[in-house]
Amino acid sequence: AWKKYQTKGFSTKEEFEKDVVRHVETTLARSMFNCDETAAYAAASLAFRDRLITEWNRTQQRQTFTDSKRVYYLSLEFLMGRALDNAMLNVGLKNVAKEGMSELGFRIEDIIEQEHDAALGNGGLGRLAACFLDSMASLNYPAWGYGLRYRYGIFKQEIVDGYQVEVPDYWLDFNPWEFPRHDITVDIQFYGNVRKYQDDKGVQTAVWEGGEIVKATAFDVPIPGYSTPTTNNLRLWSSKAASGEFDFQKFNSGDYESSVADQQRAETISAVLYPNDNLERGKELRLKQQYFWVAASLYDIVRRFKKSKRAWREFPDQVAIQLNDTHPTLAIVELQRILIDLEGLEWDEAWSIVSQTFGYTNHTVLPEALEKWSVPLFQNLLPRHLQIIYEINLFFLQSVERKFPKERELLARVSIIEESQPKMVRMAYLAIVGSHKVNGVAELHSDLIKTTIFKDFVRIFGPDKFTNVTNGITPRRWLHQANPRLSELIASKTGGYDFLKDLTMLNKLEQFADDKEFKKEWQEIKYANKVRLAKHIKATTGVTVNPSALFDIQVKRIHEYKRQQMNIFGVIHRYLTIKAMSPEERKKLAPRVSIFGGKAAPGYWMAKTIIHLVNSVGAVINKDADVGDLLKVIFLEDYNVSKAETIIPASDISEHISTAGTEASGTSNMKFVLNGGLIIGTCDGANIEITREVGENNIFLFGNLSEDVDELRHAHTYGRHELDPNLTKVFDSIKSGTFGDVNSFSALIGAIEDHGDYYLVSDDFLSYIQTQDLVDQAYKNQDEWVSKCIISVARMGFFSSDRCINEYAESIWNIEPLTPEDGN
């Protein structure tokens, strides 16, 4: 139905070539005779960008014209990856571009490889935001993303002598996908004082004055929907000194250094993405980033609302704001401040508008990741906001006291201000109090937050405020783009590419689970994907791996709770087992390649030690002639979105083995299964729902359950803690120096032997290695294995981020998609 909106711009390969040549010769000021792959990438991107921007403008007009409610997704992280391939596929002109580039003398694959990932995120939380943007556009929701335009994204990881080394990711050298909007700026205030005064009528007003001003400039990134003209907007803010270049007064008076310093201090705000994931450190610059971004975004949202000339009470009918974790929680306070201090609304009316507008998504139960800001720091940086937080807290605690008189401890427990030394603002509590819905990201996780960290709030607000929206992934990038041959095979059996818009259509594949011809094609595609990864491994590590071996992959941020240490201990156990076997026995074994990848936060020493151990173990095993192809251990450097697109389609089995109750959802688990790999995992996060969908026979679950974790930990601390004997053998081999310097790994072993084994590695070790043996057995029966893979893919429809976004739209945002009948 959207077909009537014929786009301007190229549609044939000849027109595309003309556009590319024009961009090479004019925008890039080069000649086609010295056009290298970098220039060809730039020109092809600019050709697509032109097309997107036309649709972007029409989409914005359409959304303004229909005056429908919009959703704003506030996230400090958008882990977008590459844009060109995605734009070509979503616009539906990849083949046109491929043929056009080929006539110009380029292979489209090589051109795609030229692009630097947009890596403005750490891991799952940031990638989820990117998948959501794709789904919101593909489903025609009027939606904007708001974030920060970091000059440096997540660092590039290099492995030097087995250790992680961080290299800055300066990615903005040339970025054809953003439009600077030098006319869209907002002045953001920091520090200063609050003066309260009474006007003639005796009404008290607060004025925030003094301090310093930093300028926010908007950069817009178009987000094309798949097979729809909807092209939404991601607006990223960049910071600059408000005075422009530098202070000429200071410059002329000879104080050149400090005038440059002012400018640099302002630019520092959007300079770098914090590379921690799941660790809060309370740094002032991080709070500055949060307020800078939140204040600019809200100014923009309010400005847009005011153009509609509606009454303030209609704000929540026009605007929904989703908080991606607590990072944007200040938005709640900022909107309240705008309404009472600047727009003159009464507190109660303002607060009702605020709390109807916001929704808050929690992404972790790990206590060390829950944001808290010290009151003195707040007082200094955002004095007016601190006052408002105290007021919010006062009214909130009064209401709690009315509802639960006599429960003194309850008040202390739920207070937004923690009465510690120094006092702290608990951001999650503020987010709950200021939102109308709070959601977790998988069923188990949503249950856990209701029964543990937010238990008191369920009593106070009732259970309906708390809900679950299980995460999803976009099948456009994670199937169609990453695994084009599998996508094509699926299309040939399900009646075209409609499944990319309705992923439940995958269920049509189930009837081919025993189809010989189909299975053969399926296997060939998997093998080709493994060959491709083997080439990458060879090129980057020098190690030759056999594509016929079982590829066992764990790629994700390195964290003790994700238990990469358990994986590598399991690998060592396998190695010791092989070494103890006779050559005849060895012949019966299934060859395996254990592949690791992921970044450690630069200050997370234990995570860095895990990386070092993996590399040290690989160095020994990979050159052991006794072992040969039976076992190889690979650490893939610099895991990121574009590498994930090659790695994930090549897995036979992937590992999602967090301690039960610690991984809120996980999303790579969904990506691996969707690409025809099976998973070994714990009963944690979305693994549980994946099991429900694909069936228990098609997943390798092991380990203790979340409800038993507390008791086990208690026993470690207060009872006798005997290690699993298999694990002891692994430790003995490490301690004997098999993998290099013994002291290097003592902390890793100590955490388990001497410090309570908080993540239950020993408790789960036996069932882990036993389950790995089951994986070996199962893999030997390729016929059955392939059927399991096909059945699993057929049942993955639920995990589309389209389903997920529709749930948010219906149960939290109360918004409707635009239809072809809505305007231009």
Ligand code: 26V
């Ligand atoms: C927290 C912090 C704390 C302050 C420093 C910087 C920083 C950066 C990120 C975070 C968020 C941690 C929470 C998180 O990433 N959760 C992940 O969210 C995924 C999407 O919902 C989910 O699949 C993962 O299981 C969950 O770990």
